[in-house]
Structures are given as structure tokens and as C-alpha cells.
Amino acid sequence: MNRPYIICHMVTSIDGKVTGDFLSKPECKSACEIYYDINRNVKSNGFICGRVTMEGSFTGGYYPDLSKYEPAEFPLGHKMDFMLDDMSGFYAIAFDPKGKLGWKSNKIIDPDGDPGYDGAQIIEVLTEQADDRYLSYLMDMEIPFIIAGETEIDVDFALFKLKNIIGCETLLLEGGSIINGAFQRADVIDELSLVVAPIVADKNDKPLFMDSTVSNFELTKSETKNGNLVLNYKRK
Numbered sequence: 662m663n664r665p666y667i668i669c670h671m672v673t674s675i676d677g678k679v680t681g682d683f684l685s686k687p688e689c690k691s692a693c694e695i696y697y698d699i700n701r702n703v704k705s706n707g708f709i710c711g712r713v714t715m716e717g718s719f720t721g722g723y724y725p726d727l728s729k730y731e732p733a734e735f736p737l738g739h740k741m742d743f744m745l746d747d748m749s750g751f752y753a754i755a756f757d758p759k760g761k762l763g764w765k766s767n768k769i770i771d772p773d774g775d776p777g778y779d780g781a782q783i784i785e786v787l788t789e790q791a792d793d794r795y796l797s798y799l800m801d802m803e804i805p806f807i808i809a810g811e812t813e814i815d816v817d818f819a820l821f822k823l824k825n826i827i828g829c830e831t832l833l834l835e836g837g838s839i840i841n842g843a844f845q846r847a848d849v850i851d852e853l854s855l856v857v858a859p860i861v862a863d864k865n866d867k868p869l870f871m872d873s874t875v876s877n878f879e880l881t882k883s884e885t886k887n888g889n890l891v892l893n894y895k896r897k
């Protein structure tokens with residue numbers, strides 16, 4: 662396979678939603694604990710999240726002052742990927758088409774020291790739309806980036822690069838709804854790992870896959886744990 666094996670790992674409500682206030686309700690607490698426990702134990706090279714999830718979970722809306730940076734220059738006239746000499750480790754891969762995420766470190770610093778996240782090497786996946794000064798800022802911060810697409814991230818191309826340049830064999834896809842939908846439409850989800858909490862979400866909350874198309878999965882595991890359903894599906 663010319664791309665990493667993708668496991669979409671999510672907490673859902675009974676009605677298949679993945680965003681919104683239900684996630685922080687007491688009824689969802691044990692589902693979240695099970696989710697983090699699975700996250701820690703799956704063997705993978707890292708996790709992928711959409712820009713909104715990365716902002717909510719890790720960057721908190723920080724953005725650097727780009728006026729301090731000269732635009733990055735590329736000899737071939739188009740943006741090129743940037744890698745570190747040592748790219749080994751566990752990766753936090755941000756799908757951030759326009760370069761909106763501000764990082765204060767090139768590694769994830771998890772306040773609880775959760776080994777499923779803490780210390781992960783940040784990688785930005787961007788498009789040609791990203792500001793050249795933002796690319797200078799990433800280089801200065803020693804945050805590797807790959808360019809995959811003109812205005813929208815080309816999921817297939819990004820995954821091709823993550824496998825062939827960085828060597829990712831297995832990656833977790835951990836939301837939210839919009840990025841999951843882009844992966845589902847690109848038909849690159851090999852496995853689904855779901856923890857279904859005993860709660861119904863609000864009508865405004867978003868589904869597991871935003872703007873999905875029809876695709877088939879085979880149920881390979883189902884168990885109950887502390888009142889939650891723990892499900893695993895493989896692509897058919």
C-alpha cells in the first residue's frame with residue numbers, strides 16, 4: 662500500500678455525532694477514558710487531526726506575529742516540503758490547509774503527560790495557500806511541513822508523502838467531523854475504532870463523517886465497557 666494504514670478512532674454519541682457539548686458531560690466521561698486508553702495502546706506512528714481539533718486540543722488559538730519573519734524562498738518557484746535531519750518518533754500531524762495554527766513548541770506538550778500525545782513531533786500538512794512567512798516561522802520552530810494541494814489538501818497525496826518521505830506505516834485519524842469526512846470520501850479509512858457513549862447529541866452537532874458517501878465496513882469487534890459500546894470495523 663502506497664499510503665499509511667488509517668485507523669479512524671473516535672468517541673461518538675448514540676446518534677453518531679462526534680462534536681459538541683455532549684463530549685464534556687459526565688455521561689461521556691468513561692467513554693473518553695476508554696478512548697484515551699485505546700489511543701495509548703494502538704501501535705501507530707502518530708495521529709492526524711483537522712485544524713479545528715488541533716486548535717481546540719493543543720494550540721488554543723495562539724498565532725505567531727508573522728511580521729518578524731521574511732518570506733521563505735524556494736529555488737524552484739513553488740513551495741517545498743521541509744524535514745528535520747532526525748524525523749524519527751511519534752507524530753502529531755495537523756491538516757492545516759492555510760497555515761492557521763500557532764505552535765509554541767515543535768512537540769506536543771500534554772498537561773497530563775499522556776503518552777498517547779505528550780512529546781509527539783508536530784508535522785504540518787499545508788497547501789500552496791499557506792503564507793511564505795508562516796513557512797519561515799515553521800522552519801524557525803523546527804516544525805516539519807509537507808505541501809499537498811493548491812487550495813485544498815489532497816488527502817491521497819498527503820498520505821503518499823507521509824508514507825514515502827516520513828515512513829508512516831499506520832496512523833490514527835482522530836477527528837473532527839470535517840477531516841474524517843475528507844478521508845472517508847477519499848476512501849482511505851481502513852479501520853474504524855469507535856467508543857459509543859450512552860448519550861444523544863444536539864441537532865447542531867456534527868456526524869462522524871461530514872459530507873460522507875456510501876462505503877462498507879465489516880464489524881470485527883463489539884463489547885460493552887462501563888456502559889459504553891466499544892466497536893471495531895474493518896473496510897470491506
Ligand SMILES: NC(=O)c1ccc[n+]([C@@H]2O[C@H](COP(=O)([O-])OP(=O)(O)OC[C@H]3O[C@@H](n4cnc5c(N)ncnc54)[C@H](OP(=O)(O)O)[C@@H]3O)[C@@H](O)[C@H]2O)c1
Binds near residue numbers: 715717814815816836
Ligand atoms: N468525538 C471525538 O472523538 C472527537 C475527536 C476529535 C475532535 N472532536 C471534536 O471535533 C471538533 C472539531 O471538528 P470539526 O469537524 O469542526 O473540524 P476538524 O475536522 O477538526 O477541522 C476541520 C478543518 O480542517 C482543515 N482541513 C484539513 N484538511 C481538510 C480537507 N481535506 N477538507 C476540509 N478541511 C480540511 C480545515 O481548516 P481551515 O478551516 O483552516 O481551512 C477545516 O476547517 C472539536 O471541537 C472536537 O470537540 C471530537
